[in-house]
Amino acid sequence: MRKSCNCDKEGTNKGAWSKQEDQKLVDYIRTNGKGCWRSIPKAAGLHRGGKSCRLRWINYLRPDIKRGDFAQDEEDLIIKLHALLGNRWSLIAGRLPGRTDNEVKNYWNSHIRRKLIKIGIDPNNHKLKQINHHRLLQSTGSPASPAAGTASSSGSMNNDHNKQYLITNKNLGSNDDRINNYNNSDTVIRCLENETNIGLSTTRQLNLDLNIAIPSTPRLTLVDNEKPKQNSEPTKISREVAMDGEPVPTLLLFG
DNA sequence: AAAAGAGCCAACCGCGATAAG
DNA sequence: GCTTATCGCGGTTGGCTCTTT
Structure with missing residues (x-):
């Protein structure tokens, strides 16, 4: 049998790592390599659990870690x-x-x-949920109309999140053919900008492709090469792959 | 200047998968 | 084949810092 885990033994430090602890761990791993995490704390002279050492190394001490703001x-x-x-x-x-x-x-x-x-996107499913339906229709109705531009001139659109936005993607579907037939992402972005009262095109900065499309049945191919090593659920990550083998965005929000 | 609230992030916790005995 | 330790992951928390009132 294996030796018992010492992770929960008393006497092990918890909380923030000191510089001395960091140095001990770095020095040890530089000299000996990672090896077995359970044995590292003792060998390195640390009063930590192996789990804690591993986390510290992976998240902070590894030499190839890029720190600082995300580009x-x-x-x-x-x-x-x-x-x-x-x-x-x-x-x-x-x-x-x-x-x-x-x-x-x-x-x-x-x-x-x-x-x-x-900007009105549900981060859980990446669906737009807060586009003002009426405003969208207004802005799509006539090319001559200044579209959402007029909306912004009305001053603060405040953040009335109760406004009912309607936008579709292939998962949602919609009964509104006018919406479905509309496929000008620029106007949608303008709506978003006006509705959320954020600066010029945060949506563009996010590089989102906000297309509205008719729901369709995607042709799917299961791709198995990204199967998680351990998590059983799900056992396969399915990705949509076009016939040419190129990945197709799962959601229409992202091109 | 002080208090309260919000934001951020390092670290911990718990779980499932896997390996070892 | 069973049991148990270890690893790796995602979720959550605690405490520090910054901002607002």
Whole structure:
């Protein structure tokens, strides 16, 4: 049998790591490599659990970690990957060199999530949920009309989140053919900008492709090469793949 | 200037998968 | 084949800092 876990033994430190502890761990791993996490604390002279050491190394001490603010393209990528993968932070982080799953998760929760909510996108499913239906129809109704531009001139559109927005994607579907037939993402973005009263095109900065399309049945191919190593649910990550093999965005919000 | 609230992030917790005995 | 430890992951929390009142 294996030796018992010492993670919960008394005498192990918890909480923030001191510089001395960091140094001990770094020195040890530089000299000996990672090896077995359980044995590292003792060998390195640390009063920590192996689990804590592993976390500290992966999230903070690893030499290849990129620290500092996320670049715009990193943020865009996170949003797109989240739309495809959901909260599979390790998979998302795997596509962002130098970023950890914890960092990506924190950035999502503290920055991106808020940002999406602000512009009326549900961060859980990446669906637009707060476009003013009437305003959208107004702005789509006549090309001669100044579209949403007039809306913004009315001053603050406040943040009336009770406004009923209607936008569709292939999962939602819609009974409104006028909406379905509308496919000008620029106007949608203008609506969003006006509705949310945010600066010029945060939506553009997010690099979102806000197309509205007729619901359609996608042709799916299960892609198995991103199967999570351990989590059983789901056992496969399904991605939509076009016939040419190129990934098709799961949601129409992201091109 | 002080208090309260919000935001941020490092670290912990609990769970499932896997490996080892 | 069963039991138990370890690993890795996502969710959550605690405490620090910054901003607002």
